[in-house]
Amino acid sequence: MTLPLDKLGAPGARFTFKNDWNKTAVTDPTTGEERPISGVRATQANIGIEQDITRWKLQWGVNWLPYLGQPNYSPDQVSRWRGTDYFEMFAEYKPSPTLAIRAQLNLWDDFTNSRTVFADRETRAVAFIEDSTVDPRTFVSIRVRKTF
């Protein structure tokens, strides 16, 4: 959904919302039971605001992904990766039609990965569960683009 915000007193601004809801099923080659397809994200909402300020030749925006995650299945282990509150903020200045300078800031919470390892393939008794946290770190990028 794209909702122009001009009528709410923010000329050139837009609110955006996008989401996929996925339900998948495949027969697991090891267990013979039904489970989701490996590597497919069940849902990933993206909520954003953008604004074009033409008199300053500037566009800015913020995007928020409240939740990211996906499972991965293999014969000896299942791992689930999860992330929350991913923010992407940008500002792009276009002094001319052929030159654009963009600055972007990415802010993310820590990702968690939970790995369940099985002792054997027949009973699938759990040998151990490993929980780890990854700090993806905040980063800034600057891009200068000139077209010829």
Next chain:
Amino acid sequence: MATWTPMPNNQLRLRFERELGQLDFSDFAASADLEEENVYGGNVDLEPEQRWISELTYERRFWGEGVVSIGYRHDEIIDAIDRIPLAGGLSAVAISARARWTGCR
């Protein structure tokens, strides 16, 4: 694909399509990781997955740039690629069973 515009700024789209996937070359060809001292087998019998896709989307435009759209999609996947168990505790990328994917967007 069929498109129907019952009223201005309102559109319904219906898609029914067969799609052939792409193989990942590293699943197909054997390779070695000398630093990790590992060898990875390739599966020369691997074939790309096939999908039968049915999709219905409704889109409404308003206030100039405004868009609301909602879609429903169902894929029947033949020759889904997955990780299968092999003897000796090994595993491999191979063609698995059929799969289903139902999505809303």
